[in-house]
Amino acid sequence: MADPRETRVLLEHAEDPALRTLAGYKRLVGGYATQEKAYRELEQDEILSELEDSGLRGRGGAGFSMGKKASFLPRGEMQKYLCCNADESEPGAFKDRELMQRNPHQLIEGIAIAALAADAGHAFIFIRGEYADQADILDAAVAEAYEAGYLGENILGTHRDLELVVHRGAGAYICGEETALLDALEGKRGNPRLKPPFPAVQGLYGGPTLINNVETLSNVPRIVANGAEWFRGFGTEQSPGTKVVSISGGVRRPGNYEVELGMSTRELVEGLAGGPLPGRELKAFFPGGSSSPVLTAEEGLDLPYSFEAMAEAGSMLGSGSIIVADDTVSIPHLALRTARFYHHESCGKCTPCREGTNWTAKMLERVVRGEATPMDLDIIASVQQNIIGHCLCVLGDSMAMPVAAMVRKFREEFEDVMASAPTAVAA
Amino acid sequence: MSPVDGQGIDNPKLPVDPALTEGRVPDRAPQTVPELHEVDCPAELRERIEELMSRYPDRHSASIPALWAVQERYGWCTPEGIRQAAAVMRVTPAYLESVASFYDLLHTEPVGTHRIEVCTNISCWMRGGDRLLEAFEAACEGEDADFFVTGFECLGACDIAPMASIDQRYYGPLEAAEAGVAIEQLRAGAEVLPEKALLERPLAGDTPAPGGHGG
Numbered sequence: 001m002a003d004p005r006e007t008r009v010l011l012e013h014a015e016d017p018a019l020r021t022l023a024g025y026k027r028l029v030g031g032y033a034t035q036e037k038a039y040r041e042l043e044q045d046e047i048l049s050e051l052e053d054s055g056l057r058g059r060g061g062a063g064f065s066m067g068k069k070a071s072f073l074p075r076g077e078m079q080k081y082l083c084c085n086a087d088e089s090e091p092g093a094f095k096d097r098e099l100m101q102r103n104p105h106q107l108i109e110g111i112a113i114a115a116l117a118a119d120a121g122h123a124f125i126f127i128r129g130e131y132a133d134q135a136d137i138l139d140a141a142v143a144e145a146y147e148a149g150y151l152g153e154n155i156l157g158t159h160r161d162l163e164l165v166v167h168r169g170a171g172a173y174i175c176g177e178e179t180a181l182l183d184a185l186e187g188k189r190g191n192p193r194l195k196p197p198f199p200a201v202q203g204l205y206g207g208p209t210l211i212n213n214v215e216t217l218s219n220v221p222r223i224v225a226n227g228a229e230w231f232r233g234f235g236t237e238q239s240p241g242t243k244v245v246s247i248s249g250g251v252r253r254p255g256n257y258e259v260e261l262g263m264s265t266r267e268l269v270e271g272l273a274g275g276p277l278p279g280r281e282l283k284a285f286f287p288g289g290s291s292s293p294v295l296t297a298e299e300g301l302d303l304p305y306s307f308e309a310m311a312e313a314g315s316m317l318g319s320g321s322i323i324v325a326d327d328t329v330s331i332p333h334l335a336l337r338t339a340r341f342y343h344h345e346s347c348g349k350c351t352p353c354r355e356g357t358n359w360t361a362k363m364l365e366r367v368v369r370g371e372a373t374p375m376d377l378d379i380i381a382s383v384q385q386n387i388i389g390h391c392l393c394v395l396g397d398s399m400a401m402p403v404a405a406m407v408r409k410f411r412e413e414f415e416d417v418m419a420s421a422p423t424a425v426a427a
Numbered sequence: 428m429s430p431v432d433g434q435g436i437d438n439p440k441l442p443v444d445p446a447l448t449e450g451r452v453p454d455r456a457p458q459t460v461p462e463l464h465e466v467d468c469p470a471e472l473r474e475r476i477e478e479l480m481s482r483y484p485d486r487h488s489a490s491i492p493a494l495w496a497v498q499e500r501y502g503w504c505t506p507e508g509i510r511q512a513a514a515v516m517r518v519t520p521a522y523l524e525s526v527a528s529f530y531d532l533l534h535t536e537p538v539g540t541h542r543i544e545v546c547t548n549i550s551c552w553m554r555g556g557d558r559l560l561e562a563f564e565a566a567c568e569g570e571d572a573d574f575f576v577t578g579f580e581c582l583g584a585c586d587i588a589p590m591a592s593i594d595q596r597y598y599g600p601l602e603a604a605e606a607g608v609a610i611e612q613l614r615a616g617a618e619v620l621p622e623k624a625l626l627e628r629p630l631a632g633d634t635p636a637p638g639g640h641g642g
Contacts, residue, residue: 002630002632002633003632003633003636006632008632011630014630015629015630015633079484088583089580089581089583090581091548091549091550091580091581091585092549092550092581092585093583093585094583094584094585094586096583097583097584098630101626102630122484128583129491129495129530129532130532130544130582130583130592130595131583132595132596133595133596133597133625133626165482165483167488167491167492168491168492168495169491169530170491170494170495170530170531170532170533171530171531171532171533172529172530172531173580184491185488186485186487186488187485187487187488187489187490187491187526188487188490188526189525189526189529190529190530205484205485246585246586247631248550248585248586248588249549249550249553249554249585249588250553250554252637253631253634253636253637254550254585254586254587254588254631255586255630255631255632255634256586256630256631256632257631257632258632272631272632273631274636274637275637286549290548290549290581321585323549323550323585325553326553329553334549337548337549337552338549341548341549341580341581344580345580347529
């Protein structure tokens with residue numbers, strides 16, 4: 001039995017392993033009926049306006065309107081592409097993994113309908129190489145969908161074609177950035193591209209390309225089936241729908257919970273995830289993956305969990321991944337872990353990110369070794385300011401924002417660590 | 428006017444010690460695309476890569492999948508394997524090497540038969556990821572090159588922290604003592620920690636609520 005505080009839409013019947021098969025998907029949730037309706041009865045514009053009216057916001061991190069993004073693709077006779085971003089690599093995020101492994105056909109149906117809306121004839125699922133189990137499950141599901149005529153040539157006798165390829169990456173966080181993903185998919189090193197041109201105009205192989213996250217596309221079948229108004233019945237005005245939230249770190253019941261956006265963050269963290277481990281207290285949390293500025297418990301727990309509330313609090317909902325740090329976690333060490341990750345994953349193309357992540361990690365190492373002085377904290381803060389907005393993509397910003405927030409909100413703790421480390425420099 | 432204009436490395440104004448550049452002038456022709464008859468590509472590898480290329484509008488897109496195939500065949504992306512893939516794909520080996528060296532899961536150096544990646548990123552670190560990595564390293568210490576153990580960035584399984592990917596399958600949450608058990612199971616060719624496999628886990632919300640009935 002699911003926890004009654006959840007609202008399972010995308011994860012409906014997800015506990016049943018039969019949902020992974022095409023027969024189970026049809027039997028349990030009436031799968032592929034929406035694709036049949038869309039391919040037989042609906043016009044491209046009808047699907048687009050339904051998606052736009054629904055207010056569905058991208059679930060990969062940026063939160064941009066999915067319908068609007070799809071409408072940016074030019075019309076006319078040309079090869080267009082759809083890429084599903086399944087490179088989920090943001091520390092703290094593991095919801096796409098759950099959606100793909102439990103309900104792969106929901107994603108495939110969503111891709112088929114979105115491809116119709118974008119008039120794309122070729123679609124790809126770019127899945128991170130580490131997700132081997134999930135890629136195997138997708139491969140099997142795609143094969144079933146081809147077999148049943150939901151993919152391939154002349155789909156359901158409608159003279160429409162759609163090729164879908166599951167493409168496994170090989171381990172690089174940067175490939176979750178949409179233009180780096182395109183380069184990786186073209187068989188290159190995953191370096192981001194200069195924007196504009198945006199992928200909607202010039203993307204994969206130079207053609208117009210719609211790129212959406214797994215969870216975003218998984219929402220498409222039900223929106224087209226039940227209508228925009230139905231979707232807006234969940235969540236808030238600016239953040240409609242449900243969200244699969246990944247909660248991890250210092251909580252008693254880490255995992256994925258599907259809830260209506262706008263639910264109280266406290267209910268998510270202390271209710272669903274069971275709150276801090278016995279004898280500990282919640283100190284701070286990342287509300288939207290490791291790239292979101294941390295919020296202290298006092299700042300963040302009583303906010304509604306929505307795009308707008310997190311933005312107002314100076315952070316972001318991002319991919320919807322809460323990482324909880326309890327009172328046993330040293331914030332300077334947490335900052336170092338965060339910085340090391342981005343340093344490792346920086347592709348090296350832009351100087352502020354390549355050098356900024358490197359020096360931030362080195363300076364934080366000095367901080368925890370007690371070799372830094374309080375002035376170093378100001379230098380760390382200024383390095384972050386010099387990264388933000390100065391690169392082709394937001395990888396550098398993704399380190400700069402949380403590290404800057406940690407230094408600002410927990411400065412005393414940094415100073416304590418510097419003073420109490422065994423090798424502390426005499427002041 | 429640039430100090431190097433016209434005179435190349437013989438320019439006395441060039442702020443480089445000529446001793447450092449000696450012997451480093453390119454003396455070879457640029458790398459070319461190897462011909463199939465020059466490389467001894469196994470038929471099944473060639474067919475596999477050709478099938479991969481046929482899936483994409485542009486054959487270059489098959490480079491990562493082709494390197495996966497090379498790694499599967501030889502255990503790592505060997506220079507010879509890369510040359511074979513390059514010959515099939517009609518690209519230079521350098522091109523495929525540049526791709527292979529970018530990605531953490533493609534190995535351009537020999538690695539063990541069994542690959543163990545232990546997550547040491549934030550959520551796993553908070554729950555003992557570093558200790559788990561040490562336990563895995565200790566469990567294979569002094570052994571032959573069968574095991575390749577490495578710390579890894581977030582593997583996308585923070586719900587089972589601390590966790591490890593063992594031969595591409597996820598296991599967690601792991602106690603440090605289970606590292607030794609897993610290594611023994613791998614040595615014996617037995618199934619690895621079946622009760623800790625990610626795919627067998629229920630959804631978090633379907634498990635007993637903490638403090639609730641049965642929690």
